[in-house]
Amino acid sequence: MNRASVAVALSLVGWMAGSASAAISIVSGATNWLTSAPANCSPTFLMGQTVYAWDEQQNVTTSGVFVDMVNSGPSSGAIPGVIAGTFNSHFLHLEDYSGAGPFNGSVTFDGPIVGVIFNNLTLDATDSMFGSGGTVYPTAYPFRGLGPQSSFTVSGNTINFSLMWISPVADVVQIRVLTHPVPAPGPMALMGLGGLAMARRRR
Helix, strand or coil: CCHHHHHHHHHHHHHHHHHCCCCEEEEEECEEECCCCCCECCCCCCCCCCEEEEECCCCEEEEEEEECECCCEEHHHCCCEEEEEEEEEEEEEECCCCCCCCEEEEEEECCCEEEEECCHHHHHHHHHHHCCCCCECCCCCCCEECCCCCEEEEECCEEEEEECCCCCCCCEEEEEEEECCCCCCCHHHHHHHHHHHHHHHHC
């Protein structure tokens, strides 16, 4: 194996180690993927004709949390319930009063979607548990959530959305998505791949 091949193999080892901490993997349509959480997503702080998406906390373990949707499918048929386990959390946000829209797109995660939170009281109840530590959320603000003009569907690892909210007050469309974490490659597997690359280099 030449030096270039060894470098590629070792880069793959590093990528595999880092990819376990990834969460959002693909976005489409009117989606602005924020690679770091914003400082504030309260009314008037994060506006524009785009749906902002970002990762919140990862590997949060809970004995039970109420979510507005435990089933896959459209938001119009959402079945609420309690889920328990270890989850990664992600957030979608839209605040736009231009009358444009709806804003359509999708966000795909590296793990399956197991719960969606989109009612204001449920968002309030989970801000401290799943919200990004450096982000100010509009907790206790009554005009947040999905809204009557918005909808979404869930399929596997992907949430497809059509979001807008026309109102005379400062409303924000907000959705929290919980996914199962993807297990990181075991240390022995990573060492094995790196060792194989080095062994082939010595030949």
